Amino acid sequence: MNPVNYLYLAALLFTIGASGVLIRRNAIVVFMCVELMLNACNLALVAFSRMHGNLDGQIIAFFTMVVAAAEVVVGLAIIVSLFRSRHSASVDDASLMKL
Amino acid sequence: MENLIALLVVAPLLGAAVLLCGGRRLDAVGHWIGTVLAAASFVIGAILFADMLGKGAEEREMTQHLFSWVPVEGFQADVAFQLDQLSMTFVLLISGVGSLIHVYSIGYMEHDERRRRFFGYLNLFLAAMLLLVLADNYLLLYVGWEGVGLASYLLIGFWQHKPSAATAAKKAFLVNRVGDMGLSIAIMLMFAWFGTFAFGPVLEATGETSEGKLTAIGLMLLLAACGKSAQVPLQSWLGDAMEGPTPVSALIHAATMVTAGVYLIVRSGAIFNGAPDAQLAVTVVGAVTLLFGAIVGCAKDDIKKALAGSTMSQIGYMILAAGLGPIGYVFAIMHLVTHGFFKAGLFLGAGSVMHGMNDEVDMRKYGGLRKYMPVTFVTFGLGYLAIIGFPGLSGFFSKDKIIEAAFAKGGTEGWILGGVALLGAAITAYYMTRVMLMTFFGEERWRHAPTPSPAEPSVEPAAETHGEHAEPHPHESPSSMTIPMIVLAFGSVFAGAFFGIGDRFIHWLEPVTGHAHGHPPVSALTVTLSTVAVMVIGVGLAYAQYGRRPVPVVAPRGSLLTRAARRDLLQDDFNHVVLVRGGEHLTRSLVYVDHTLVDGVVNGTAASMGGLSGRLRRLQNGFARSYAVSMFGGAAVLIAATLLMRAV
Numbered sequence: 008m009n010p011v012n013y014l015y016l017a018a019l020l021f022t023i024g025a026s027g028v029l030i031r032r033n034a035i036v037v038f039m040c041v042e043l044m045l046n047a048c049n050l051a052l053v054a055f056s057r058m059h060g061n062l063d064g065q066i067i068a069f070f071t072m073v074v075a076a077a078e079v080v081v082g083l084a085i086i087v088s089l090f091r092s093r094h095s096a097s098v099d100d101a102s103l104m105k106l
Numbered sequence: 107m108e109n110l111i112a113l114l115v116v117a118p119l120l121g122a123a124v125l126l127c128g129g130r131r132l133d134a135v136g137h138w139i140g141t142v143l144a145a146a147s148f149v150i151g152a153i154l155f156a157d158m159l160g161k162g163a164e165e166r167e168m169t170q171h172l173f174s175w176v177p178v179e180g181f182q183a184d185v186a187f188q189l190d191q192l193s194m195t196f197v198l199l200i201s202g203v204g205s206l207i208h209v210y211s212i213g214y215m216e217h218d219e220r221r222r223r224f225f226g227y228l229n230l231f232l233a234a235m236l237l238l239v240l241a242d243n244y245l246l247l248y249v250g251w252e253g254v255g256l257a258s259y260l261l262i263g264f265w266q267h268k269p270s271a272a273t274a275a276k277k278a279f280l281v282n283r284v285g286d287m288g289l290s291i292a293i294m295l296m297f298a299w300f301g302t303f304a305f306g307p308v309l310e311a312t313g314e315t316s317e318g319k320l321t322a323i324g325l326m327l328l329l330a331a332c333g334k335s336a337q338v339p340l341q342s343w344l345g346d347a348m349e350g351p352t353p354v355s356a357l358i359h360a361a362t363m364v365t366a367g368v369y370l371i372v373r374s375g376a377i378f379n380g381a382p383d384a385q386l387a388v389t390v391v392g393a394v395t396l397l398f399g400a401i402v403g404c405a406k407d408d409i410k411k412a413l414a415g416s417t418m419s420q421i422g423y424m425i426l427a428a429g430l431g432p433i434g435y436v437f438a439i440m441h442l443v444t445h446g447f448f449k450a451g452l453f454l455g456a457g458s459v460m461h462g463m464n465d466e467v468d469m470r471k472y473g474g475l476r477k478y479m480p481v482t483f484v485t486f487g488l489g490y491l492a493i494i495g496f497p498g499l500s501g502f503f504s505k506d507k508i509i510e511a512a513f514a515k516g517g518t519e520g521w522i523l524g525g526v527a528l529l530g531a532a533i534t535a536y537y538m539t540r541v542m543l544m545t546f547f548g549e550e551r552w553r554h555a556p557t558p559s560p561a562e563p564s565v566e567p568a569a570e571t572h573g574e575h576a577e578p579h580p581h582e583s584p585s586s587m588t589i590p591m592i593v594l595a596f597g598s599v600f601a602g603a604f605f606g607i608g609d610r611f612i613h614w615l616e617p618v619t620g621h622a623h624g625h626p627p628v629s630a631l632t633v634t635l636s637t638v639a640v641m642v643i644g645v646g647l648a649y650a651q652y653g654r655r656p657v658p659v660v661a662p663r664g665s666l667l668t669r670a671a672r673r674d675l676l677q678d679d680f681n682h683v684v685l686v687r688g689g690e691h692l693t694r695s696l697v698y699v700d701h702t703l704v705d706g707v708v709n710g711t712a713a714s715m716g717g718l719s720g721r722l723r724r725l726q727n728g729f730a731r732s733y734a735v736s737m738f739g740g741a742a743v744l745i746a747a748t749l750l751m752r753a754v
Contacts, residue, residue, distance in 0.1 A: 028734055102728030 013054035020047035034086045034096040041082075045075045107157050110150050111170040111187045111240060114197060117147045118204075119233035125226030136222030137215075140229050141208040147232060148201035155194055163617050166191055169242060180301075188242035188305065192618045195439060196239035196369060199446045203361045204232045206590035210454055211353040213586035214461060224264060224351070231257035235362055239369060243304040244293045247370075251289060251334065254363045255282045261358060262350040274346035281343040285333015289370075292326035295319070309376040317381055324377050324384025328391065331367025335421045337395045342677045344418055345402070348410040352457030355410055360417045360453050361446040368421065368442055371428040372435045375619055378428075385429050389515070392426030393526040395419065398675060400533035404540065405671030407661055408467045409456045412541050413449070416493065419530060420445050426523065427508040430515055433624035436615045437507040440605050444500035447597030448492035454591045455486030459545060461587070462580040463552065469541065470659050474550040478580035481588045483546050485595040490542050492598035494535040495641050500602030502637075505531060507606070510633045514624025524626070524633075528640055535644025543652040551659050552578055 020043055027040030049068045056064030090096050121143035125136050132139065158166045167190040176183035189197070208228060215221045234253025241247040263275025296303045299319055300311045312320060331337065336344035347359045358364070371378060371388060378385050396419050403415025424442050427434035460467060462479055476483040492499040495506065509531065513524035582588065605611035612621050626633055663669070670676050725736075 025738060029731055029738065032731075098730045101730065 010054050010058045013057075014051055017047045017051035017054060020044075020050065032097045032099055034089065034098050034101075037098055038079075038082055038086060042075065042079070045071060045078075107154065108168050108170045110154055111168065111189050112172055113150050114147050114154075114201070115187075115233050115236045115240060117143045117150065117233075118229040118236065121229035122226050122233060125222055125229060128222070130222075133219075133222050137208075137212045137225050140225030141205070141212065143229060144201065144205045144208045144232055147236065148198070148205045151194075151197040151201045154189060155198060158189075158191070158194055163613070166194075166617065175246075181297075182302070183245050184243065184304070185246060186242045186304075187240040189240060190618050191615050192369075192372065192439065193239050195443060195615070197236060199443055200232065200235050200239065200362050203446055203450050203594070204228070204235075204357055206593055207353045207357040207450065207454070210356075210457070210587050210590040211351075213584045214353055214457055215351065216584075218351075220264075224261075227257055227260045227264070228353075228357070231261065231358060231363070235366070238366055242306075243302075244289075244296060244308070245303050247373075248286075248289055248293060251330075251366065252286065254358070254366060255279065255286065255334075258282070258347070258358050258363055261354040262347045264351055264354065265349070268349065270346075271349040274343075274349040278343040278347050281340050282333050285330045285340055285367075288326045288329025288333065292323050292330065295323050295326065299323075305373065309374070312376045312380045315380065317383075320377050320381035321384045324374070324381040325387060327370055327374055327377065328384060328388055331370050331388075331425065332391060333367075334370075335364050335367030335425065336418050337367065337391050337422065337425055338398055341395060341398065341418055342674065342681055345406075345411050345414050345674050348408070348414050352410065352453060352460060355414070356450045356453030356457065359414065361450040364417060364421055365424065365442045365446070368424040368428055368438055371425065372438055372619055375428075375432070375435055379431055385431055386519070388429030389426050389512075389519075389523055390429075392422045392424070392429055393523055394422070396422030396426060396530040397526060397533070398422070400530050400537065401667070401671050402674055403537040404533060405664070405668050407470050407672075409459065409469050409472075409541060409545065410453070410467055412469070412537060413452055413456060416452075416534065416537065417449055419534065420449065420493070423505060423508050423527065423530065426527065427511055430511050430523075430624075432620045432622040433514055434508065434511045435619035436612050436621050437504060437511055439615060439619070440602075440611045441501075441504035441508055443605070444492065444504045444598070444601050447594050447601050448489040448500055451485055451489040451591055451594035451598050452493065454587070454594065455482050455489060458482040458583040458587055458591065459486075459580075461583050462578070464578045466552070466578060469544040470657060470661060471552050472545045473548045473552065473657065474546070475580055476546040479546075479582050481582055482591065485588075485591040486546070487542065488595040489598045490538050492602070494538050494645065495531060495637060497638060498603065500598050500600070503602030503606030506634050506637050509637055510626050510630055511624045513626035513628065513633060516627070520627065528636060531637055532640035532644040535641040536648045539645045539648035540652050543648065544657055547653065548657055551657065552580070 024040040024043035024047060027043065028037050031037050031040065049071050052064040052068045052071070054064075056062060056068075086096065089101055093100055121140050125132060125140055128136070154168075158168075167188065169189070170187045172185040172187065174182070175185045208225065211221075211224065211228065215224050218224065231254060234250050234257055236250075238247055238250030238254060241250060259275050259279040262278050263272050265271045266275075293303050296308050299315065300308050302308060329340075332340045344359060344364065348355050350359070378388065399415045399418030399420075399422055401415075403412050403419060406412040406415060420441070424438045424445070427438035427441065458479065459472065459475060459482060462475075462482075463472065466472070488499070492501040495502040509524060509527040512527045513520050515523055615621070661672075664672070673679065
């Protein structure tokens with residue numbers, strides 16, 4: 008199968024993830040969309056790795072997974088504490104960082 | 107012998123140091139220390155003079171190198187003295203008249219509790235003035251120049267409890283600064299163009315220097331001379347300087363310090379010889395001041411201010427002569443010396459009169475004093491005859507020569523300058539006769555109850571107000587005061603004849619200043635006769651006005667010119683309107699420019715930055731998603747740009 012198709016799929020997933028981040032208010036959903044974007048990147052990296060015939064992309068994909076795992080831990084903790092303090096998971100409600 | 111030169115300066119300097127640092131312990135003997143050290147300076151001067159007379163005319167110059175002041179590569183400032191015939195003349199005049207005035211001050215300042223300090227200042231003045239005339243370079247001369255300015259300031263303001271004296275001292279100091287600026291610029295120009303400021307090299311280098319450069323230096327030196335010698339336009343301080351004790355007026359503001367400008371011009375003769383334009387400026391300043399001072403002298407009722415006007419006018423004569431070049435230098439110095447005698451004598455006489463009259467200075471409250479003060483009357487009278495140029499006395503020889511030299515300048519200039527000088531001689535005779543008649547002759551106006559007149563304070567704001575309305579008891583002054591007056595009167599009578607007959611003074615000074623015989627368009631005899639004639643006219647006019655008619659105690663309103671002359675020909679008003687007001691306007695407009703333009707730019711930048719950031723701040727709305735949009739937007743732009751660059 009032509010590896011370019013994987014790239015198309017990665018682009019599609021990335022776009023879906025990005026639109027989710029921009030459009031959705033629920034912090035959990037936004038967070039899942041961020042994960043989707045990360046995995047779209049991973050897919051693209053692995054596809055490129057296959058296309059160019061070396062392992063660089065695959066190694067970076069592993070790194071991304073490790074970082075994403077760490078990010079999930081921190082991100083979920085933030086979301087949980089946010090929800091506890093204001094009884095809402097809407098990202099728009101957490102708008103204190105302004106003048 | 108050379109090693110004695112420094113002692114001339116050191117002796118009075120030591121006196122100043124001892125008296126000013128010694129404290130109250132020296133109050134009892136302070137005046138003797140000061141007088142002895144001043145006299146020591148004169149004795150050393152006399153020894154050096156005798157030594158100088160024993161040498162040939164060309165070998166008389168002595169130098170003493172004391173130490174290197176600023177020994178830097180390419181900039182050599184030395185403390186070195188040069189004693190030639192010109193310096194010698196000044197040394198004898200300064201230390202001689204200075205010693206006499208020290209003696210006089212012992213009596214005059216007897217009741218002043220700060221007498222020790224007064225003598226300290228007088229010694230400081232002597233040291234600075236001797237340094238000025240003995241220096242062998244312009245930088246050291248400048249040290250002395252500033253030193254005499256300081257001493258003058260301290261002594262004018264000696265009675266500092268009087269606000270008028272404190273103000274007068276400040277005024278003198280400030281006006282002198284303007285002139286001093288000229289001297290410092292001249293020295294800088296010399297260093298820039300000649301690489302040195304020692305007299306010898308500078309004056310030799312004038313031969314191969316362009317006229318423009320010499321004119322620039324000459325004009326700056328003239329500015330310096332104007333400040334120190336109270337010449338138009340920097341003359342306004344001298345009248346107010348009379349606030350100081352009378353011995354100070356006699357020594358500093360008549361006989362010596364105010365003649366420093368003449369010394370400077372004559373010393374720098376080589377510079378002026380190469381710059382005819384600067385010379386012309388010097389003669390113009392001299393001629394204008396000559397008339398200016400004389401007119402002011404005619405209108406003043408304060409005896410010291412009348413004499414101050416006269417000093418200004420006589421120095422005008424000297425400056426005029428110095429501006430004439432080699433035909434005038436010798437006569438400028440000759441008049442300077444004779445003037446030193448008779449004007450110091452006149453001032454001491456005035457001080458003696460004030461001493462006997464409860465410090466009254468208004469001549470309208472004098473009158474008929476010749477009976478009560480015979481010695482003062484005779485010595486003052488001889489000084490009077492000398493200054494008006496009575497044939498045979500000092501002023502006759504020196505002033506007549508200057509008038510002759512002015513005519514000898516040639517052309518229209520010669521006629522104008524000579525005419526002005528002649529006119530000045532007539533006015534001199536007029537105002538001095540007026541002083542003489544109002545003080546020593548006529549009815550005894552002081553016997554009337556001295557009623558404080560309302561018109562007077564407006565005329566003479568600086569007149570002393572004593573509050574003593576007791577009738578004065580005029581009496582002759584103590585011998586410590588009369589003896590110096592008698593000695594100076596001898597000088598007033600005989601100095602001119604001694605110098606003038608047989609051209610003695612010319613032969614004496616010629617090796618230093620050079621001399622050229624001027625040829626006036628009319629014969630010398632005619633000039634002399636007309637000088638005497640105008641003198642007689644001046645005396646007659648004054649006699650008709652003040653001798654035949656009683657002098658009113660309250661000054662009459664007078665003509666427009668009289669009123670202007672009483673206010674020093676509006677010199678202070680002129681300074682106020684042009685300089686003070688002008689300065690105020692200038693600063694005000696500068697402040698306005700600062701506020702609107704400079705501050706406007708600065709504040710405008712700050713305000714526009716503030717406004718801009720205020721608008722930018724609105725982007726921080728706190729919504730995480732809008733930040734995310736901008737991040738995506740930015741990333742998209744970056745990627746698009748990268749792709750675009752690769753495509754290109």
